Amino acid sequence: MVSFDVQRIREDFPILKSKVNGYPLVFLDNGATSQKPRQVIDGIKYFYENINANPMRSIHHLAEKATEAYVEAREKAAKFINASPEEIVFVKNTTEAINLVSFALPFKHGERVATTYLEHHSNILPWLKLKENGLNVDFVDIDENFDLDIDYYKEMPAETKLVTVAHESNVTGTVNDVKKICSLAHSSDTLCLVDAAQSAPHIKIDVKDMGADFLAFSGHKMLGPLGIGVLYINKNVAPKLRTFMTGGEMIKSVKINKVEYADMPSFFEAGTQNVEGAYGLGLAIDYLNNIGLNNIESYEKGLMAHLYQASKTINGIDVYSGRSKKNGAIFAFNSKTLHPHDIAYLLDKKGIAIRSGFHCAQPFIEDKLHLEGAARASMYFYNTKEEMDSFVNGLKEIQVEYG
Amino acid sequence: MDEEKYYEFVDLYKNPDHKGKLKDFDFKTEEYSSSCGDVFTVYLKLENGKIKDATFEGNGCIISTISISKTCGDIIGKTPKEIQKMGLGEVKKIVGVDEISLSRIKCATIGLDTIKKALRNDSSE
Numbered sequence: 052m053v054s055f056d057v058q059r060i061r062e063d064f065p066i067l068k069s070k071v072n073g074y075p076l077v078f079l080d081n082g083a084t085s086q087k088p089r090q091v092i093d094g095i096k097y098f099y100e101n102i103n104a105n106p107m108r109s110i111h112h113l114a115e116k117a118t119e120a121y122v123e124a125r126e127k128a129a130k131f132i133n134a135s136p137e138e139i140v141f142v143k144n145t146t147e148a149i150n151l152v153s154f155a156l157p158f159k160h161g162e163r164v165a166t167t168y169l170e171h172h173s174n175i176l177p178w179l180k181l182k183e184n185g186l187n188v189d190f191v192d193i194d195e196n197f198d199l200d201i202d203y204y205k206e207m208p209a210e211t212k213l214v215t216v217a218h219e220s221n222v223t224g225t226v227n228d229v230k231k232i233c234s235l236a237h238s239s240d241t242l243c244l245v246d247a248a249q250s251a252p253h254i255k256i257d258v259k260d261m262g263a264d265f266l267a268f269s270g271h272k273m274l275g276p277l278g279i280g281v282l283y284i285n286k287n288v289a290p291k292l293r294t295f296m297t298g299g300e301m302i303k304s305v306k307i308n309k310v311e312y313a314d315m316p317s318f319f320e321a322g323t324q325n326v327e328g329a330y331g332l333g334l335a336i337d338y339l340n341n342i343g344l345n346n347i348e349s350y351e352k353g354l355m356a357h358l359y360q361a362s363k364t365i366n367g368i369d370v371y372s373g374r375s376k377k378n379g380a381i382f383a384f385n386s387k388t389l390h391p392h393d394i395a396y397l398l399d400k401k402g403i404a405i406r407s408g409f410h411c412a413q414p415f416i417e418d419k420l421h422l423e424g425a426a427r428a429s430m431y432f433y434n435t436k437e438e439m440d441s442f443v444n445g446l447k448e449i450q451v452e453y454g
Numbered sequence: 455m456d457e458e459k460y461y462e463f464v465d466l467y468k469n470p471d472h473k474g475k476l477k478d479f480d481f482k483t484e485e486y487s488s489s490c491g492d493v494f495t496v497y498l499k500l501e502n503g504k505i506k507d508a509t510f511e512g513n514g515c516i517i518s519t520i521s522i523s524k525t526c527g528d529i530i531g532k533t534p535k536e537i538q539k540m541g542l543g544e545v546k547k548i549v550g551v552d553e554i555s556l557s558r559i560k561c562a563t564i565g566l567d568t569i570k571k572a573l574r575n576d577s578s579e
């Protein structure tokens with residue numbers, strides 16, 4: 052695609068034509084989940100009308116087609132992040148991916164995991180839970196602009212087995228230099244997990260270049276259906292891992308006194324998988340590739356510049372995003388007088404959907420932002436400058452009327 | 455979408471009745487709302503088996519603040535037993551709304567929930 056025609060793109064998203072409370076929907080909660088193009092919606096219907104069977108098991112015609120669809124989806128996911136198919140494990144979402152790693156990595160008593168203050172709860176709780184088994188969890192600090200203390204990774208405690216970090220913060224949109232962090236981790240023989248839930252929808256990812264050992268993302272935040280996500284596991288790291296869930300499909304041979312497990316990626320895919328989801332995610336990836344992640348990134352940059360410029364005219368708000376070295380398409384703010392829930396409620400009355408609350412990142416919001424919550428508008432490539440203006444004008448009206 | 459009604463009370467929201475600490479209280483407890491991060495503390499004073507005074511501290515959204523403020527006023531003169539029987543229906547009456555959307559029920563009832571919790575905590579002694 053040469054020029055970026057947002058109006059044509061919007062035609063592909065049926066839900067964007069909705070009216071909410073009498074206003075055209077302005078959907079700015081993409082960080083929570085994205086909307087779906089008809090290519091994905093229709094594709095899922097096509098799947099059930101033409102392909103559905105249990106893949107990998109039966110050998111009849113439809114089972115063959117379902118297997119092909121599943122294998123092809125894995126190939127697409129692999130190519131999307133420059134990995135090989137055997138390095139792609141399909142999971143439910145980012146949360147499951149990170150939990151899987153927390154179960155599969157054989158930690159020894161006294162070893163350490165370094166997470167950060169910027170993380171979503173899904174990249175904090177699986178590690179805190181392992182404290183019961185004697186794991187130590189460190190929180191890498193951030194500065195006043197929410198940039199990570201990179202120096203931490205240069206002199207980590209020797210027992211640090213894993214560094215785990217969000218590529219992009221879901222609260223402030225801070226984009227971390229994960230390539231540098233992975234390389235620093237590796238120089239002290241530490242593994243590196245990257246939570247790409249917020250970045251994969253917006254930024255071209257190349258796991259080889261990044262150097263991550265594990266990388267997790269959710270399909271639903273990047274046009275795909277709910278209930279499908281990806282965990283990339285570097286093929287050199289995979290042999291060191293233990294099973295997560297056990298059962299059908301993840302075995303070669305089962306004898307009562309000797310079980311031989313399947314190779315990657317089936318090793319981590321026990322039971323009948325979400326083939327519909329994988330198929331839908333494949334179609335979402337096709338859609339994103341067709342537009343081009345680079346085009347998406349540069350379009351969103353323009354959108355954010357427009358928003359930040361326009362937002363300067365709103366009185367009585369504090370803005371937390373846009374201050375870090377690199378920032379994504381997230382606008383985090385608070386009204387000086389109104390609670391974030393009230394802002395979200397009053398914007399919804401004007402058809403504008405944003406998120407309010409802790410954003411599943413309580414340590415960051417409480418300990419670092421010193422807030423009880425925040426409001427967040429998160430953009431995607433189908434949002435327009437006109438929508439940014441509606442959002443800004445909506446906020447201004449609310450501040451005048453209630454602030 | 456009846457909770458619009460709450461938003462008629464913005465002035466009250468900025469300066470709610472029954473806000474503050476009670477110097478002399480019999481019950482005090484804190485309650486969190488997990489989705490928004492609000493924390494409220496209530497103070498209750500009992501006399502002859504009835505609530506003599508009730509106050510709250512903490513900041514929340516308009517719905518939770520108006521609701522806790524008005525509920526503190528409503529329970530004065532009631533017995534702990536009567537209060538334990540109250541629910542969303544009573545809260546709606548106290549504020550004067552008929553309907554509240556699913557996502558805001560917690561905001562509307564956090565006041566009453568905190569008061570009930572305070573009474574439960576100490577009635578065990």
Ligand SMILES: Cc1ncc(COP(=O)(O)O)c(C=O)c1O
Pocket residue numbers: 082083144145146147171173174217219220221246248249269411
């Ligand atoms: C940075 C980050 N990590 C992890 C998650 C969890 O994703 P999911 O709920 O799809 O598992 C999210 C989603 O909100 C996120 O923003």
